[in-house]
Amino acid sequence: MKISLERKSEDFHFVAINGRGDQVHIDNSSVDNPKGASPMELLLMGVAGCSAIDVVAILKKQRQQITSYKAEVSGDRVEIDGAKPFKDIHVTISLEGDIAPEKAQRAAALSFDKYCSVSKTMEPGVTIHYKVVLNGKEV
Structure with missing residues (x-):
């Protein structure tokens, strides 16, 4: 099992992608308007x-x-x-x-x-x- 992670903004928004191409957005929940789950x-x-x-x-x-x-x-x-x-x-x-x-x-x-x-x-x-x-x- 393996995932990759890529930063999407200058702050804390990232996208994690599994081997099948499924994506999950990850962000810091303490910032205004987070773009994903912590x-x-x-x-x-x-x-x-x-x-x-x-x-x-x-x-x-x-x-x-x-x-x-x-x-x-x-x-x-x-x-x-x-x-x-x-x-x-x-x-x-x-x-x-x-x-x-x-x-x-x-x-x-x-x-x-x-x-x-x-x-x-x-x-x-x-x-x-x-x-x-x-x-x-x-x-």
């Missing part, structure tokens, strides 16, 4: 996307009918020697459809405990907390 926001997006792929794949294999998948991810940061890494990440997965509650919860557990490479990369320094909301009710 690197820390991208980490949260990575957690959301990685776990979403896992959960959907697991539920599809179990023939569960997913009509909607949404996730909200937030991170708590702590200052360490001038840097501000994440300490805790909170994920809420909201599913709708004909899905057994125990299968939804198990799919999330398998993602965060076993399969999600992004989450596993952040261990042991970051604790990921998650909950599943199925058809409007927390599982």
Whole structure:
């Protein structure tokens, strides 16, 4: 896996490109009118996307009918020697459809405990907390 990064402005706007040509705009979130996501926001997006792929794949294999998948991810940061890494990440997965509650919860557990490479990369320094909301009710 490889990406390239190119500066697009005199400030902090960059474009990262993967081997397939997909582009992501990156910017400093503390400037006026940033032109992309900050690197820390991208980490949260990575957690959301990685776990979403896992959960959907697991539920599809179990023939569960997913009509909607949404996730909200937030991170708590702590200052360490001038840097501000994440300490805790909170994920809420909201599913709708004909899905057994125990299968939804198990799919999330398998993602965060076993399969999600992004989450596993952040261990042991970051604790990921998650909950599943199925058809409007927390599982």
